[in-house]
Amino acid sequence: MSDTSDNASSPAGPATRGSGYVHAPNRREALGALAASLVLGLTACSGSGTQPSRTGPGFAAGPLPPGAGLSAGSAGPVSRPSAAAPKVAKPYVPDFQLPPVRDGLAPVLTSVPTRHPVVFLTIDDGITKNPAMVALMKSHGYRASLFLTRNFVRGNPDFFRELTSLGSVVENHTVSHNTAMVAELDYAGQLAEIAGMQDYARQVYGRSPALFRPPGGAYSTTMRRAAAAAGLKAVVDWKAKANAGRMDYQVGNALRPGDIVLMHFRPEFAADLAAFRQAHLAAGLEVVLLEEFLGVL
Numbered sequence: 001m002s003d004t005s006d007n008a009s010s011p012a013g014p015a016t017r018g019s020g021y022v023h024a025p026n027r028r029e030a031l032g033a034l035a036a037s038l039v040l041g042l043t044a045c046s047g048s049g050t051q052p053s054r055t056g057p058g059f060a061a062g063p064l065p066p067g068a069g070l071s072a073g074s075a076g077p078v079s080r081p082s083a084a085a086p087k088v089a090k091p092y093v094p095d096f097q098l099p100p101v102r103d104g105l106a107p108v109l110t111s112v113p114t115r116h117p118v119v120f121l122t123i124d125d126g127i128t129k130n131p132a133m134v135a136l137m138k139s140h141g142y143r144a145s146l147f148l149t150r151n152f153v154r155g156n157p158d159f160f161r162e163l164t165s166l167g168s169v170v171e172n173h174t175v176s177h178n179t180a181m182v183a184e185l186d187y188a189g190q191l192a193e194i195a196g197m198q199d200y201a202r203q204v205y206g207r208s209p210a211l212f213r214p215p216g217g218a219y220s221t222t223m224r225r226a227a228a229a230a231g232l233k234a235v236v237d238w239k240a241k242a243n244a245g246r247m248d249y250q251v252g253n254a255l256r257p258g259d260i261v262l263m264h265f266r267p268e269f270a271a272d273l274a275a276f277r278q279a280h281l282a283a284g285l286e287v288v289l290l291e292e293f294l295g296v297l
């Protein structure tokens with residue numbers, strides 16, 4: 001039941017974008033930036049000495065619009081809420097559009113290519129359940145994507161309802177957390193692991209997860225196909241971890257805009273969250289719910 005393989009850090013991938021963004025509180029500019037979508041960071045799957053079956057980039061990127069380079073830093077759209085604000089309930093108009101399932105394969109995200117000063121918190125597994133965790137999340141106003149494993153949470157699903165009532169969202173981290181599933185299970189076996197958690201989450205938490213995180217982080221084309229077949233919109237890995245009370249970065253030594261951060265429900269939750277908090281504040285980044293930013297809530 002140990003989850004140590006999620007600790008297996010991925011070596012740094014290539015840095016694909018700068019952190020330049022410019023405050024430009026102009027909604028028209030922000031909307032204009034919607035056209036500038038893709039990708040860059042996504043193919044930097046920074047992968048993985050420990051992740052055996054990566055098969056190429058997360059998805060085939062469409063052509064980048066001119067000036068879509070993320071390090072350009074010229075358009076930095078940061079919108080303020082306004083009367084005509086879109087239904088996205090947050091102060092940032094997304095400047096990235098999640099690619100659709102293509103050829104039956106769910107796209108893969110390890111970070112979100114955005115110019116906005118945001119980071120995304122994800123918390124995995126669900127083995128340790130301590131009311132102090134809920135209190136900490138509440139005190140900081142954090143909302144996170146909770147990649148839960150059915151067999152770890154079904155003894156006390158109500159614990160996670162306390163977090164969803166604060167705005168966090170339950171996502172899919174399989175039925176049994178087999179970190180070797182990408183190598184050991186065929187398509188049908190992987191689909192069963194993923195679809196079983198879809199069913200559980202829908203029945204218990206009232207929403208079908210949109211995002212899938214592979215146990216340990218390793219994925220393959222077969223897994224991407226199974227995730228899409230189970231109704232998931234993306235496979236989500238990470239760029240940085242809060243672990244053992246400190247931050248581990250795949251690239252550089254600080255959080256960057258769009259980073260997806262991995263944590264776990266572990267006894268050291270408070271220390272990990274403190275490390276994460278120090279890091280995102282030091283980087284001037286706000287914690288935003290990934291599902292809202294991607295429009296998959």
Ligand SMILES: [Zn+2]
Pocket residue numbers: 003006124125173177214215216
């Ligand atoms: Zn895990």
